[in-house]
Amino acid sequence: MKALVTLVILVFGIASACADQAADEAAIRDIQARWDDAWNRNDVQALSALVAEDVRFVNVAGQVLKSRAEFQALQTRTHAMQFKQSVRTVTGTDIKFITPDIANCPCELGYAR
Numbered sequence: 001m002k003a004l005v006t007l008v009i010l011v012f013g014i015a016s017a018c019a020d021q022a023a024d025e026a027a028i029r030d031i032q033a034r035w036d037d038a039w040n041r042n043d044v045q046a047l048s049a050l051v052a053e054d055v056r057f058v059n060v061a062g063q064v065l066k067s068r069a070e071f072q073a074l075q076t077r078t079h080a081m082q083f084k085q086s087v088r089t090v091t092g093t094d095i096k097f098i099t100p101d102i103a104n105c106p107c108e109l110g111y112a113r
Helices: 002-040 044-049 068-080
Strands: 087-093 096-099 102-104 107-112
Touching: 002 044, 002 087, 002 102, 044 068
Parallel strands: none
Antiparallel strands: 087 107, 096 102
């Protein structure tokens, strides 16, 4: 009987963790969709709202941005110039949870001008 109770507790614990992970994965995908939408509309305000105030953002050129204000300033400049006509499309995302509260989300991107 003790083993059965332990098994039931374990099953419910795993089910709860899976449900939490599914909700987290859905939230990640929602942010990704909002990012693409803001990018494609050149809405730097909406894009900036998706990063933390104390963001550490490294762009493709290796430039490290250390705040939302720095991120927004760079996005304002680049979306007025080279990204003005760009379209960002995510073609695939593989979300893997390293720990229950940390996810690694490499994605395949397509940019068009």
